Ligand SMILES: CC(C)[C@H](C(=O)O)[C@@H](O)C(=O)O
């Protein structure tokens with residue numbers, strides 16, 4: 001019997017509710033396939049600030065490091081919005097990324113036929129959309145030095161951040177992207193702003209260099225402004241997208257919203273070795289926290305991504321993904337994806353339906 | 359009789375064709391309202407590279423400086439894509455912006471009822487959308503120092519750009535934005551990434567400070583990733599958006615594409631004093647250049663913006679905008695906005711229809 005150590009980071013807002021559903025699902029699949037999971041729960045984000053004064057206590061990072069994979073729910077909320085920035089919940093997330101060396105963030109944006117009407121885009125434009133955004137996650141302007149707010153000679157303040165990438169940083173995310181494209185549709189679009197930014201010129205040069213090792217992959221390049229436009233104009237043209245930390249933040253959210261159902265989208269953050277972090281794309285939704293209204297599916301699909309990418313159990317991942325489709329086919333919908341003629345359920349009831357389908 | 363000096367920069371690709379139409383329209387309106395225009399044509403972009411080796415010859419900048427307003431068509435094309443970056447057509451555009459101190463870029467994205475079906479978004483989502491993006495244009499990561507590709511200690515290359523804003527840079531674009539919102543729907547949304555970037559924290563602090571002088575304006579803040587998402591999810595929530603150079607580049611293009619008819623959208627770039635530059639949002643479209651297929655309307659509406667913002671002739675601007683609506687009502691369409699039952703026309707014929715409508 002295979003045994004896996006999983007760290008659970010329920011975090012804030014709807015986090016604990018959706019995490020509970022995801023854990024139930026994981027346990028059941030484990031029973032079915034004879035996989036054993038040992039769970040450790042740790043504090044992060046606002047919950048950690050309340051308990052310890054810090055968004056990412058050292059103990060949490062240590063627990064994560066000693067596990068095979070980390071399941072994160074959601075971080076942040078109004079309650080902590082007025083804290084100084086280095087003490088805010090988001091810092092916990094950034095600390096986790098750099099602390100675990102999670103340089104590759106995979107964010108799928110896939111339209112499910114059952115939910116196509118949830119999109120604000122016309123059916124014919126989004127039907128069949130299946131995009132994977134590969135976002136660099138530990139470099140670029142999120143971490144570049146110098147940064148800060150400095151006094152200028154004239155006495156006024158100047159805010160500064162640095163967008164920087166080294167060749168090796170570009171290469172390692174580039175490789176993940178080419179490999180990802182290879183497992184998907186064989187097309188990779190690299191997004192940069194090479195007509196203005198030197199850091200993007202280096203990015204583009206390296207990606208072109210790498211391409212010689214991946215001759216089976218069709219590589220294209222877009223400027224980030226054009227990419228944002230093309231996502232709205234004709235999203236089906238994309239298969240895999242690779243880009244830096246900031247552009248990836250923006251474009252993966254835009255791509256996610258094309259589906260109209262961000263409560264359905266999981267993500268994976270992976271490092272060179274050590275555990276990956278698996279979490280929904282959506283946030284902590286403090287407005288509906290504790291009301292049993294949250295959609296747990298993105299969290300459940302994050303479990304599937306964890307099984308596929310971290311634990312190498314694709315058969316378990318498939319099982320969960322099939323159960324999600326089954327539940328949707330049966331007409332169950334949480335409020336965020338509700339439509340005419342469907343059955344409105346809460347977070348727990350959606351969880352029960354998923355267990356049933358499994 | 360009022361006399362205005364206008365510099366024309368037809369640039370590359372479809373630039374000369376659409377500029378010819380715009381100039382005809384301007385002349386006719388001038389005759390009708392007794393305004394006299396003196397035109398100077400100058401070189402910029404690829405056309406300037408071919409003639410002089412430089413994307414922005416000093417003579418061009420000088421001519422612009424001595425005029426009341428600059429009308430620019432489009433810059434760039436495949437032909438110059440392999441030149442080293444400091445010699446590329448885009449540098450002409452960046453040089454014009456910094457050379458003329460054009461710190462405020464106004465980019466409207468308005469859905470015209472006649473063209474609503476051109477949008478990839480559902481009718482009910484985009485009906486009535488009328489957004490003005492106020493983008494900072496001479497600061498931020500486009501111009502911040504240090505920038506370049508440097509060798510690191512280990513011998514590998516590192517690409518670097520700097521995103522920086524001083525308080526006074528934020529204040530002056532902030533004021534333009536508040537004033538713009540005041541003339542529009544009274545709502546301003548400031549977009550930043552203050553949860554991660556120090557430069558954005560300063561941005562947000564200053565915008566909040568400024569708000570005390572504009573108490574009639576309803577101010578909100580969004581992170582740039584969320585803003586990209588909200589533009590797709592519910593674009594009608596926006597009235598005026600203010601943001602930095604890079605975020606404005608991305609969001610204004612996304613907003614433009616919501617309309618589905620980027621060939622219709624003008625823009626204005628304004629400085630503290632001296633002439634502004636008025637130009638279409640779309641590019642030089644080298645694939646259809648010289649074929650009489652281009653849509654001249656964005657260029658013609660740029661003339662209207664010039665009359666409104668630079669020359670303070672709103673009655674002339676109104677006249678042109680009415681003529682555009684008239685021509686659309688009459689069913690004339692260029693290829694990019696063609697739909698069933700309409701009359702397909704080329705660039706010149708669209709120009710004739712506009713003159714007719716005037
Ligand atoms: C919360 C924030 C720091 C984070 C980011 O910008 O990376 C979020 O937007 C995301 O995309 O995961």
Ligand SMILES: CC(C)[C@H](C(=O)O)[C@@H](O)C(=O)O
Nearest residue numbers: 195196225448449451452607
């Ligand atoms: C051509 C390029 C330098 C320019 C920019 O990035 O500003 C363009 O995308 C724009 O938005 O006007």
